[in-house]
Amino acid sequence: MPALWQSALLSTPQININLVTQDSMLVEYESVSGAINYTVKVAHLDMIEQNITSTDISVPVKGLLPGRVYSISVYVMYVEGISQASGVYQQITVPDNLTNLLVHNVTSYSLNVIWTLAAYGQVSTLVKISREHTGTDHRESIPEQTVTTNSTHFSNLLAGTNYTVSVQSQNAAGLSAQSTFSFQTAPDKPEIVKIVAAHTSLNISFDATQGAVLYRVTISSNLAKDTTSTYAYFDGLNDGMQYSVSVEAFSPNQPVLGVLSSHPSDPIPVSTYTNSCTPNPCWNGRCSVDENNYTCECEAGFTGRNCSIDIDDCSPNPCVNSTECNDRVNDYQCVCTPGFEGKNCEKSYDDCRNTTCSSFECVDGFRSYTCLCKNGYSGEECEISKKI
Incomplete structure (x- = not known):
């Protein structure tokens, strides 16, 4: 019997490919009765890359390149000769890892993700983002995305929160290893709680925000203060001047991203009080500023808003035996009827005094x-x- 005719009658096994990675795969096939050994042929672009001879029915193939399509076939060696090639099996390896992963345009609630696509074999990218819980390893996942481009966008994030974004290239063979990038979203804008105004100062307090390490309080285009606390005090201002108060929060300095800032809080207009005590409106007293008004503390004997009224100490008349009461500043003088004396003419004159x-x-x-x-x-x- 001619050798070629014999070869055509020799059995060839069915091939299964498992455990495909970026640089390896496991070729499995059925045991064939009468086989001496098996030869696994691995080719890429019609170029033979490996011929592996083994007596086993599973052969690990290593040293492959990511994202390439390989042709795998198996030959069986018998005493009578070698069989024809099995049916050729086409298998692509897992694509290469993605590179140059970066997040940008990071705000308090959203961000963009960009990366460089794999050079070979990538069909799509699986993008995941997860939130880190303070004090634990538990992470809350946000719905993942599968995209065919090299960028995507996430929204509805939490302000001032630590996240990790990961990307994996994928094809029919599976997923590449993860490329990851950790970062913190920008803080939320602070809310102003209270503003206490005086005639030359403003005392401003506001709520702390998640993820902020510094706040900038601005009251005009050229007047601002940075603080790590939740209040700021401005002194030496002009009285009766209107200011616009807003607060901005800043994150820690992060690799690549640097310092991220929140949106400024909604501006609140506020005015310092007018110094109503200049010039002093109090005729006979001390002036003190009370918000946008003033208060006079009158000297003894005076009354009225501006301490301009001399109190009439003769009303009601304190003189009991008198023809006249003369008002003085915080005092009075009684003109006694003859025969009486004393501050209020209440005493009869002692006629025996000089006898x-x-x-x-x-x-x-x-x-x-x-x-x-x-x-x-x-x-x-x-x-x-x-x-x-």
Whole structure:
């Protein structure tokens, strides 16, 4: 029997390809009765790359290139000779890893992802993004995307939050290894809680935001302060001046991305108070600023908004035996009716005060007095001595 006719009658096995990676695959086939060994032929673009002879029914093929299509066939060696090639099996390897992965246009809630496509065999890209939970390894995944371009966009993210984005090239053979990029989204814009204005100062407080390490408080185009706390104090401002207050939050400095900033908070207009005490409107008192107004603290004896009214100390009249009350500053003077004295003319005048009968007993009367003379004396002043 001719050798070629014999070769045509020799059995060839069915091929299965498993465990395909970027640079290897496992070629499996059925055991054939009477076989001495098997030869696995691996070719790319009609160029034989490997001939592997083995007695096993599975052969690992290594040293392949990512994303290439290989033709695999198996020959069986018998005592009678070698069989014809099995049916040729076409198998593509897993595509190469993606490179130059980068996120850009990162805001508080969205970002763009870009990468360089694999040179061979890539059909699409699987893109995933996951949120890192502080203090744990658990990550919350966002719906993954499969795209055929070299970029994509994610939205509805959380502000000031750590994320990891990963990309994998894929084809019918499977997925490449992940290329990853970790980053933090920009902080959310702060919310202003309170503004306390005085006539030359502003005290501003606001809420802390997730992921922020620095805040910039701006009150005008050329006046701003950076702070790590949640308040800022501006002094030495012009009184009666209007300002526009807004706050911006900044992330830590990140590799590649640098420092990311939030949108500024909605501006709030506010004015310092007018210094109503210049010039001093208080005639007789001390002036103090009260918001956009003033308050006068009057000196004793004065009243009224501007301390311009002299208080009438004669109303009601404190003088009880008087013909006249004269008002003074925080005081008064009573003009007493003859026969009375004292601050309020409340005392009867002591007519005995300057009499010569003081060595005798004097009885005071109203604008008069009476001397009670001792034995031997008489007269109005007891000035007459009786002769015995």
